Amino acid sequence: MSGGIFILSGAGLSAESGLKTFRAEDGLWEEHRVEDVATPEAFARDPALVQRFYNERRAAVAAAQPNAAHEALAQLQAAYDAPVHLVTQNIDDLLERAGAAVVIHMHGDVTxxxxxxxGHRWRAPVEMAVGEQCPACDAAAARPDIVWFGEIPYHMDRIQAALEDSDLFVAIGTSGNVYPAAGFRQLAQQLGIKTLELNLDTSGAAFDEVRTGPAxxxxxxxxAEVLAH
Structure with missing residues:
Protein backbone atom coordinates (compact mmCIF):
# COMPACT_ATOMS: atom_id res chain seq x y z
CA MET A 1 0.00 0.00 0.00
CA SER A 2 1.14 3.53 -0.75
CA GLY A 3 -0.88 5.65 1.62
CA GLY A 4 -3.21 6.40 -1.26
CA ILE A 5 -6.91 7.18 -1.01
CA PHE A 6 -9.54 5.35 -3.06
CA ILE A 7 -12.73 7.40 -3.51
CA LEU A 8 -15.88 5.86 -4.97
CA SER A 9 -18.52 8.45 -5.83
CA GLY A 10 -22.15 8.00 -6.76
CA ALA A 11 -25.21 10.04 -7.62
CA GLY A 12 -25.19 11.89 -4.30
CA LEU A 13 -22.01 13.70 -5.35
CA SER A 14 -23.75 15.41 -8.28
CA ALA A 15 -27.26 15.76 -6.85
CA GLU A 16 -26.61 19.31 -5.62
CA SER A 17 -25.51 20.25 -9.13
CA GLY A 18 -29.06 19.51 -10.24
CA LEU A 19 -28.51 16.02 -11.68
CA LYS A 20 -31.12 13.60 -10.45
CA THR A 21 -30.10 10.39 -8.74
CA PHE A 22 -30.31 7.29 -10.87
CA ARG A 23 -32.43 5.03 -8.67
CA ALA A 24 -35.63 6.88 -7.94
CA GLU A 25 -37.95 5.40 -5.32
CA ASP A 26 -40.61 4.75 -7.95
CA GLY A 27 -38.15 2.79 -10.10
CA LEU A 28 -38.20 5.41 -12.83
CA TRP A 29 -35.27 7.40 -14.20
CA GLU A 30 -36.40 10.77 -15.58
CA GLU A 31 -39.93 9.35 -16.02
CA HIS A 32 -38.71 6.26 -17.93
CA ARG A 33 -38.46 2.65 -16.85
CA VAL A 34 -34.78 1.74 -16.67
CA GLU A 35 -35.51 -1.32 -18.80
CA ASP A 36 -36.69 0.97 -21.61
CA VAL A 37 -33.66 3.26 -21.78
CA ALA A 38 -30.65 1.64 -20.09
CA THR A 39 -30.21 -1.86 -21.50
CA PRO A 40 -28.76 -3.23 -24.74
CA GLU A 41 -32.17 -4.75 -25.45
CA ALA A 42 -33.82 -1.33 -25.18
CA PHE A 43 -31.35 0.12 -27.69
CA ALA A 44 -31.99 -2.73 -30.12
CA ARG A 45 -35.75 -2.39 -29.71
CA ASP A 46 -36.13 1.41 -29.81
CA PRO A 47 -32.84 3.18 -30.61
CA ALA A 48 -34.61 6.51 -31.19
CA LEU A 49 -35.99 6.55 -27.63
CA VAL A 50 -32.62 5.62 -26.13
CA GLN A 51 -30.71 8.20 -28.17
CA ARG A 52 -33.26 10.88 -27.26
CA PHE A 53 -33.01 9.94 -23.58
CA TYR A 54 -29.22 10.28 -23.52
CA ASN A 55 -29.35 13.46 -25.60
CA GLU A 56 -31.45 14.88 -22.76
CA ARG A 57 -28.98 13.59 -20.14
CA ARG A 58 -26.09 15.11 -22.11
CA ALA A 59 -27.86 18.48 -22.22
CA ALA A 60 -28.54 18.32 -18.48
CA VAL A 61 -24.88 17.58 -17.74
CA ALA A 62 -23.75 20.43 -20.00
CA ALA A 63 -26.04 22.83 -18.13
CA ALA A 64 -24.88 21.65 -14.68
CA GLN A 65 -21.93 23.10 -12.81
CA PRO A 66 -19.51 21.34 -10.44
CA ASN A 67 -20.38 21.89 -6.79
CA ALA A 68 -18.11 22.35 -3.77
CA ALA A 69 -17.74 18.58 -3.34
CA HIS A 70 -16.39 18.10 -6.87
CA GLU A 71 -14.01 21.01 -6.36
CA ALA A 72 -12.77 19.65 -3.02
CA LEU A 73 -12.01 16.23 -4.53
CA ALA A 74 -10.11 17.84 -7.41
CA GLN A 75 -8.14 19.86 -4.87
CA LEU A 76 -7.39 16.73 -2.85
CA GLN A 77 -6.12 14.86 -5.91
CA ALA A 78 -3.86 17.76 -6.81
CA ALA A 79 -2.50 18.50 -3.33
CA TYR A 80 -2.30 15.16 -1.50
CA ASP A 81 1.14 13.60 -1.19
CA ALA A 82 -0.01 10.11 -2.25
CA PRO A 83 -2.27 8.86 -5.06
CA VAL A 84 -5.94 9.82 -4.90
CA HIS A 85 -7.92 7.42 -7.06
CA LEU A 86 -11.23 8.99 -8.13
CA VAL A 87 -13.60 6.24 -9.26
CA THR A 88 -17.14 7.30 -10.13
CA GLN A 89 -20.39 5.56 -10.90
CA ASN A 90 -21.67 8.84 -12.38
CA ILE A 91 -21.85 9.42 -16.12
CA ASP A 92 -21.24 13.18 -15.89
CA ASP A 93 -17.94 15.04 -16.33
CA LEU A 94 -18.27 17.37 -13.33
CA LEU A 95 -15.18 16.04 -11.56
CA GLU A 96 -13.07 16.77 -14.63
CA ARG A 97 -14.62 20.21 -15.02
CA ALA A 98 -13.81 20.90 -11.36
CA GLY A 99 -10.15 20.23 -12.19
CA ALA A 100 -9.63 16.56 -11.44
CA ALA A 101 -6.78 15.23 -13.59
CA VAL A 102 -7.69 11.52 -13.63
CA VAL A 103 -11.19 10.08 -13.14
CA ILE A 104 -12.12 6.43 -13.68
CA HIS A 105 -15.67 6.22 -15.06
CA MET A 106 -16.84 2.69 -14.31
CA HIS A 107 -20.27 3.29 -15.86
CA GLY A 108 -19.11 5.33 -18.84
CA ASP A 109 -19.37 9.01 -19.73
CA VAL A 110 -22.42 10.56 -21.37
CA THR A 111 -20.25 13.17 -23.08
CA GLY A 119 -14.90 0.25 -30.09
CA HIS A 120 -13.69 3.72 -31.08
CA ARG A 121 -14.65 6.55 -28.71
CA TRP A 122 -15.11 10.22 -29.53
CA ARG A 123 -16.73 13.36 -28.15
CA ALA A 124 -20.46 12.93 -28.58
CA PRO A 125 -22.45 15.57 -30.40
CA VAL A 126 -25.07 17.36 -28.33
CA GLU A 127 -27.73 15.56 -30.37
CA MET A 128 -26.71 12.04 -31.38
CA ALA A 129 -28.89 10.57 -34.14
CA VAL A 130 -29.86 6.96 -34.76
CA GLY A 131 -27.42 5.42 -37.22
CA GLU A 132 -24.75 8.03 -36.68
CA GLN A 133 -21.46 7.01 -38.27
CA CYS A 134 -18.26 6.20 -36.46
CA PRO A 135 -15.47 8.59 -37.53
CA ALA A 136 -12.93 5.75 -37.39
CA CYS A 137 -14.62 2.91 -39.32
CA ASP A 138 -17.69 4.61 -40.88
CA ALA A 139 -20.05 2.01 -39.41
CA ALA A 140 -23.51 3.37 -38.58
CA ALA A 141 -23.09 2.01 -35.07
CA ALA A 142 -22.75 5.00 -32.73
CA ARG A 143 -24.20 4.62 -29.24
CA PRO A 144 -23.74 6.49 -25.96
CA ASP A 145 -20.56 5.40 -24.15
CA ILE A 146 -22.59 4.15 -21.20
CA VAL A 147 -22.45 0.84 -19.34
CA TRP A 148 -26.02 -0.39 -19.49
CA PHE A 149 -27.65 -2.95 -17.23
CA GLY A 150 -26.41 -6.37 -18.27
CA GLU A 151 -23.02 -5.02 -19.38
CA ILE A 152 -19.73 -5.28 -17.51
CA PRO A 153 -18.52 -2.06 -15.83
CA TYR A 154 -15.41 -0.51 -17.30
CA HIS A 155 -11.87 -0.64 -15.86
CA MET A 156 -12.50 -3.33 -13.23
CA ASP A 157 -8.87 -4.52 -13.19
CA ARG A 158 -7.64 -0.94 -12.94
CA ILE A 159 -10.10 -0.24 -10.12
CA GLN A 160 -8.98 -3.28 -8.14
CA ALA A 161 -5.33 -2.30 -8.55
CA ALA A 162 -6.12 1.23 -7.35
CA LEU A 163 -7.92 -0.12 -4.30
CA GLU A 164 -5.01 -2.41 -3.43
CA ASP A 165 -2.75 0.67 -3.73
CA SER A 166 -4.70 2.56 -1.04
CA ASP A 167 -4.86 2.84 2.73
CA LEU A 168 -8.34 4.42 2.86
CA PHE A 169 -11.59 3.61 1.03
CA VAL A 170 -14.14 6.43 0.88
CA ALA A 171 -17.67 6.08 -0.50
CA ILE A 172 -19.33 9.41 -1.33
CA GLY A 173 -23.00 9.71 -2.25
CA THR A 174 -23.43 6.02 -2.94
CA SER A 175 -25.10 3.27 -0.95
CA GLY A 176 -22.15 0.90 -0.94
CA ASN A 177 -24.71 -1.91 -0.90
CA VAL A 178 -25.10 -2.55 -4.64
CA TYR A 179 -22.58 -4.63 -6.61
CA PRO A 180 -20.01 -4.18 -7.90
CA ALA A 181 -19.55 -1.17 -5.62
CA ALA A 182 -20.41 -3.24 -2.54
CA GLY A 183 -17.60 -5.58 -3.49
CA PHE A 184 -15.09 -2.73 -3.32
CA ARG A 185 -16.00 -1.99 0.29
CA GLN A 186 -15.80 -5.65 1.20
CA LEU A 187 -12.44 -6.06 -0.53
CA ALA A 188 -11.13 -3.02 1.27
CA GLN A 189 -12.14 -4.54 4.59
CA GLN A 190 -10.56 -7.87 3.68
CA LEU A 191 -7.32 -6.01 2.90
CA GLY A 192 -7.41 -4.17 6.21
CA ILE A 193 -8.11 -0.81 4.56
CA LYS A 194 -10.03 1.69 6.67
CA THR A 195 -13.47 2.59 5.26
CA LEU A 196 -15.37 5.88 5.43
CA GLU A 197 -18.86 6.78 4.21
CA LEU A 198 -19.79 10.38 3.35
CA ASN A 199 -23.47 10.43 2.49
CA LEU A 200 -26.65 12.45 2.86
CA ASP A 201 -28.00 9.65 5.08
CA THR A 202 -26.27 6.54 6.32
CA SER A 203 -26.60 3.59 3.94
CA GLY A 204 -26.51 1.09 6.76
CA ALA A 205 -23.51 -0.63 5.20
CA ALA A 206 -20.60 -1.63 7.44
CA PHE A 207 -18.14 1.27 7.32
CA ASP A 208 -15.54 2.07 9.98
CA GLU A 209 -16.74 5.68 10.05
CA VAL A 210 -19.84 7.42 8.72
CA ARG A 211 -20.40 11.16 8.27
CA THR A 212 -23.77 12.38 7.03
CA GLY A 213 -24.91 15.59 5.39
CA PRO A 214 -25.00 17.24 1.96
CA ALA A 215 -21.95 16.40 -0.15
CA ALA A 224 -9.74 20.12 4.64
CA GLU A 225 -9.01 17.73 7.53
CA VAL A 226 -6.99 15.41 5.30
CA LEU A 227 -4.90 18.20 3.81
CA ALA A 228 -4.30 19.76 7.24
CA HIS A 229 -2.46 16.67 8.47
Missing part, protein backbone atom coordinates in the same frame (compact mmCIF):
# COMPACT_ATOMS: atom_id res chain seq x y z
CA UNK A 112 -18.64 10.42 -25.19
CA UNK A 113 -19.88 8.26 -28.06
CA UNK A 114 -18.87 4.64 -28.64
CA UNK A 115 -18.81 2.63 -31.85
CA UNK A 116 -20.52 -0.68 -31.22
CA UNK A 117 -18.54 -2.20 -34.12
CA UNK A 118 -14.91 -1.15 -33.65
CA UNK A 216 -21.18 20.10 -0.63
CA UNK A 217 -20.69 20.37 3.14
CA UNK A 218 -19.24 17.06 4.35
CA UNK A 219 -16.80 16.47 1.49
CA UNK A 220 -14.99 19.84 1.67
CA UNK A 221 -14.85 19.55 5.47
CA UNK A 222 -13.28 16.09 5.26
CA UNK A 223 -10.83 17.16 2.53
Missing amino acids: LALCADC SKVVPAWV
Whole structure:
Protein backbone atom coordinates (compact mmCIF):
# COMPACT_ATOMS: atom_id res chain seq x y z
CA MET A 1 0.00 0.00 0.00
CA SER A 2 1.14 3.53 -0.75
CA GLY A 3 -0.88 5.65 1.62
CA GLY A 4 -3.21 6.40 -1.26
CA ILE A 5 -6.91 7.18 -1.01
CA PHE A 6 -9.54 5.35 -3.06
CA ILE A 7 -12.73 7.40 -3.51
CA LEU A 8 -15.88 5.86 -4.97
CA SER A 9 -18.52 8.45 -5.83
CA GLY A 10 -22.15 8.00 -6.76
CA ALA A 11 -25.21 10.04 -7.62
CA GLY A 12 -25.19 11.89 -4.30
CA LEU A 13 -22.01 13.70 -5.35
CA SER A 14 -23.75 15.41 -8.28
CA ALA A 15 -27.26 15.76 -6.85
CA GLU A 16 -26.61 19.31 -5.62
CA SER A 17 -25.51 20.25 -9.13
CA GLY A 18 -29.06 19.51 -10.24
CA LEU A 19 -28.51 16.02 -11.68
CA LYS A 20 -31.12 13.60 -10.45
CA THR A 21 -30.10 10.39 -8.74
CA PHE A 22 -30.31 7.29 -10.87
CA ARG A 23 -32.43 5.03 -8.67
CA ALA A 24 -35.63 6.88 -7.94
CA GLU A 25 -37.95 5.40 -5.32
CA ASP A 26 -40.61 4.75 -7.95
CA GLY A 27 -38.15 2.79 -10.10
CA LEU A 28 -38.20 5.41 -12.83
CA TRP A 29 -35.27 7.40 -14.20
CA GLU A 30 -36.40 10.77 -15.58
CA GLU A 31 -39.93 9.35 -16.02
CA HIS A 32 -38.71 6.26 -17.93
CA ARG A 33 -38.46 2.65 -16.85
CA VAL A 34 -34.78 1.74 -16.67
CA GLU A 35 -35.51 -1.32 -18.80
CA ASP A 36 -36.69 0.97 -21.61
CA VAL A 37 -33.66 3.26 -21.78
CA ALA A 38 -30.65 1.64 -20.09
CA THR A 39 -30.21 -1.86 -21.50
CA PRO A 40 -28.76 -3.23 -24.74
CA GLU A 41 -32.17 -4.75 -25.45
CA ALA A 42 -33.82 -1.33 -25.18
CA PHE A 43 -31.35 0.12 -27.69
CA ALA A 44 -31.99 -2.73 -30.12
CA ARG A 45 -35.75 -2.39 -29.71
CA ASP A 46 -36.13 1.41 -29.81
CA PRO A 47 -32.84 3.18 -30.61
CA ALA A 48 -34.61 6.51 -31.19
CA LEU A 49 -35.99 6.55 -27.63
CA VAL A 50 -32.62 5.62 -26.13
CA GLN A 51 -30.71 8.20 -28.17
CA ARG A 52 -33.26 10.88 -27.26
CA PHE A 53 -33.01 9.94 -23.58
CA TYR A 54 -29.22 10.28 -23.52
CA ASN A 55 -29.35 13.46 -25.60
CA GLU A 56 -31.45 14.88 -22.76
CA ARG A 57 -28.98 13.59 -20.14
CA ARG A 58 -26.09 15.11 -22.11
CA ALA A 59 -27.86 18.48 -22.22
CA ALA A 60 -28.54 18.32 -18.48
CA VAL A 61 -24.88 17.58 -17.74
CA ALA A 62 -23.75 20.43 -20.00
CA ALA A 63 -26.04 22.83 -18.13
CA ALA A 64 -24.88 21.65 -14.68
CA GLN A 65 -21.93 23.10 -12.81
CA PRO A 66 -19.51 21.34 -10.44
CA ASN A 67 -20.38 21.89 -6.79
CA ALA A 68 -18.11 22.35 -3.77
CA ALA A 69 -17.74 18.58 -3.34
CA HIS A 70 -16.39 18.10 -6.87
CA GLU A 71 -14.01 21.01 -6.36
CA ALA A 72 -12.77 19.65 -3.02
CA LEU A 73 -12.01 16.23 -4.53
CA ALA A 74 -10.11 17.84 -7.41
CA GLN A 75 -8.14 19.86 -4.87
CA LEU A 76 -7.39 16.73 -2.85
CA GLN A 77 -6.12 14.86 -5.91
CA ALA A 78 -3.86 17.76 -6.81
CA ALA A 79 -2.50 18.50 -3.33
CA TYR A 80 -2.30 15.16 -1.50
CA ASP A 81 1.14 13.60 -1.19
CA ALA A 82 -0.01 10.11 -2.25
CA PRO A 83 -2.27 8.86 -5.06
CA VAL A 84 -5.94 9.82 -4.90
CA HIS A 85 -7.92 7.42 -7.06
CA LEU A 86 -11.23 8.99 -8.13
CA VAL A 87 -13.60 6.24 -9.26
CA THR A 88 -17.14 7.30 -10.13
CA GLN A 89 -20.39 5.56 -10.90
CA ASN A 90 -21.67 8.84 -12.38
CA ILE A 91 -21.85 9.42 -16.12
CA ASP A 92 -21.24 13.18 -15.89
CA ASP A 93 -17.94 15.04 -16.33
CA LEU A 94 -18.27 17.37 -13.33
CA LEU A 95 -15.18 16.04 -11.56
CA GLU A 96 -13.07 16.77 -14.63
CA ARG A 97 -14.62 20.21 -15.02
CA ALA A 98 -13.81 20.90 -11.36
CA GLY A 99 -10.15 20.23 -12.19
CA ALA A 100 -9.63 16.56 -11.44
CA ALA A 101 -6.78 15.23 -13.59
CA VAL A 102 -7.69 11.52 -13.63
CA VAL A 103 -11.19 10.08 -13.14
CA ILE A 104 -12.12 6.43 -13.68
CA HIS A 105 -15.67 6.22 -15.06
CA MET A 106 -16.84 2.69 -14.31
CA HIS A 107 -20.27 3.29 -15.86
CA GLY A 108 -19.11 5.33 -18.84
CA ASP A 109 -19.37 9.01 -19.73
CA VAL A 110 -22.42 10.56 -21.37
CA THR A 111 -20.25 13.17 -23.08
CA LEU A 112 -18.64 10.42 -25.19
CA ALA A 113 -19.88 8.26 -28.06
CA LEU A 114 -18.87 4.64 -28.64
CA CYS A 115 -18.81 2.63 -31.85
CA ALA A 116 -20.52 -0.68 -31.22
CA ASP A 117 -18.54 -2.20 -34.12
CA CYS A 118 -14.91 -1.15 -33.65
CA GLY A 119 -14.90 0.25 -30.09
CA HIS A 120 -13.69 3.72 -31.08
CA ARG A 121 -14.65 6.55 -28.71
CA TRP A 122 -15.11 10.22 -29.53
CA ARG A 123 -16.73 13.36 -28.15
CA ALA A 124 -20.46 12.93 -28.58
CA PRO A 125 -22.45 15.57 -30.40
CA VAL A 126 -25.07 17.36 -28.33
CA GLU A 127 -27.73 15.56 -30.37
CA MET A 128 -26.71 12.04 -31.38
CA ALA A 129 -28.89 10.57 -34.14
CA VAL A 130 -29.86 6.96 -34.76
CA GLY A 131 -27.42 5.42 -37.22
CA GLU A 132 -24.75 8.03 -36.68
CA GLN A 133 -21.46 7.01 -38.27
CA CYS A 134 -18.26 6.20 -36.46
CA PRO A 135 -15.47 8.59 -37.53
CA ALA A 136 -12.93 5.75 -37.39
CA CYS A 137 -14.62 2.91 -39.32
CA ASP A 138 -17.69 4.61 -40.88
CA ALA A 139 -20.05 2.01 -39.41
CA ALA A 140 -23.51 3.37 -38.58
CA ALA A 141 -23.09 2.01 -35.07
CA ALA A 142 -22.75 5.00 -32.73
CA ARG A 143 -24.20 4.62 -29.24
CA PRO A 144 -23.74 6.49 -25.96
CA ASP A 145 -20.56 5.40 -24.15
CA ILE A 146 -22.59 4.15 -21.20
CA VAL A 147 -22.45 0.84 -19.34
CA TRP A 148 -26.02 -0.39 -19.49
CA PHE A 149 -27.65 -2.95 -17.23
CA GLY A 150 -26.41 -6.37 -18.27
CA GLU A 151 -23.02 -5.02 -19.38
CA ILE A 152 -19.73 -5.28 -17.51
CA PRO A 153 -18.52 -2.06 -15.83
CA TYR A 154 -15.41 -0.51 -17.30
CA HIS A 155 -11.87 -0.64 -15.86
CA MET A 156 -12.50 -3.33 -13.23
CA ASP A 157 -8.87 -4.52 -13.19
CA ARG A 158 -7.64 -0.94 -12.94
CA ILE A 159 -10.10 -0.24 -10.12
CA GLN A 160 -8.98 -3.28 -8.14
CA ALA A 161 -5.33 -2.30 -8.55
CA ALA A 162 -6.12 1.23 -7.35
CA LEU A 163 -7.92 -0.12 -4.30
CA GLU A 164 -5.01 -2.41 -3.43
CA ASP A 165 -2.75 0.67 -3.73
CA SER A 166 -4.70 2.56 -1.04
CA ASP A 167 -4.86 2.84 2.73
CA LEU A 168 -8.34 4.42 2.86
CA PHE A 169 -11.59 3.61 1.03
CA VAL A 170 -14.14 6.43 0.88
CA ALA A 171 -17.67 6.08 -0.50
CA ILE A 172 -19.33 9.41 -1.33
CA GLY A 173 -23.00 9.71 -2.25
CA THR A 174 -23.43 6.02 -2.94
CA SER A 175 -25.10 3.27 -0.95
CA GLY A 176 -22.15 0.90 -0.94
CA ASN A 177 -24.71 -1.91 -0.90
CA VAL A 178 -25.10 -2.55 -4.64
CA TYR A 179 -22.58 -4.63 -6.61
CA PRO A 180 -20.01 -4.18 -7.90
CA ALA A 181 -19.55 -1.17 -5.62
CA ALA A 182 -20.41 -3.24 -2.54
CA GLY A 183 -17.60 -5.58 -3.49
CA PHE A 184 -15.09 -2.73 -3.32
CA ARG A 185 -16.00 -1.99 0.29
CA GLN A 186 -15.80 -5.65 1.20
CA LEU A 187 -12.44 -6.06 -0.53
CA ALA A 188 -11.13 -3.02 1.27
CA GLN A 189 -12.14 -4.54 4.59
CA GLN A 190 -10.56 -7.87 3.68
CA LEU A 191 -7.32 -6.01 2.90
CA GLY A 192 -7.41 -4.17 6.21
CA ILE A 193 -8.11 -0.81 4.56
CA LYS A 194 -10.03 1.69 6.67
CA THR A 195 -13.47 2.59 5.26
CA LEU A 196 -15.37 5.88 5.43
CA GLU A 197 -18.86 6.78 4.21
CA LEU A 198 -19.79 10.38 3.35
CA ASN A 199 -23.47 10.43 2.49
CA LEU A 200 -26.65 12.45 2.86
CA ASP A 201 -28.00 9.65 5.08
CA THR A 202 -26.27 6.54 6.32
CA SER A 203 -26.60 3.59 3.94
CA GLY A 204 -26.51 1.09 6.76
CA ALA A 205 -23.51 -0.63 5.20
CA ALA A 206 -20.60 -1.63 7.44
CA PHE A 207 -18.14 1.27 7.32
CA ASP A 208 -15.54 2.07 9.98
CA GLU A 209 -16.74 5.68 10.05
CA VAL A 210 -19.84 7.42 8.72
CA ARG A 211 -20.40 11.16 8.27
CA THR A 212 -23.77 12.38 7.03
CA GLY A 213 -24.91 15.59 5.39
CA PRO A 214 -25.00 17.24 1.96
CA ALA A 215 -21.95 16.40 -0.15
CA SER A 216 -21.18 20.10 -0.63
CA LYS A 217 -20.69 20.37 3.14
CA VAL A 218 -19.24 17.06 4.35
CA VAL A 219 -16.80 16.47 1.49
CA PRO A 220 -14.99 19.84 1.67
CA ALA A 221 -14.85 19.55 5.47
CA TRP A 222 -13.28 16.09 5.26
CA VAL A 223 -10.83 17.16 2.53
CA ALA A 224 -9.74 20.12 4.64
CA GLU A 225 -9.01 17.73 7.53
CA VAL A 226 -6.99 15.41 5.30
CA LEU A 227 -4.90 18.20 3.81
CA ALA A 228 -4.30 19.76 7.24
CA HIS A 229 -2.46 16.67 8.47
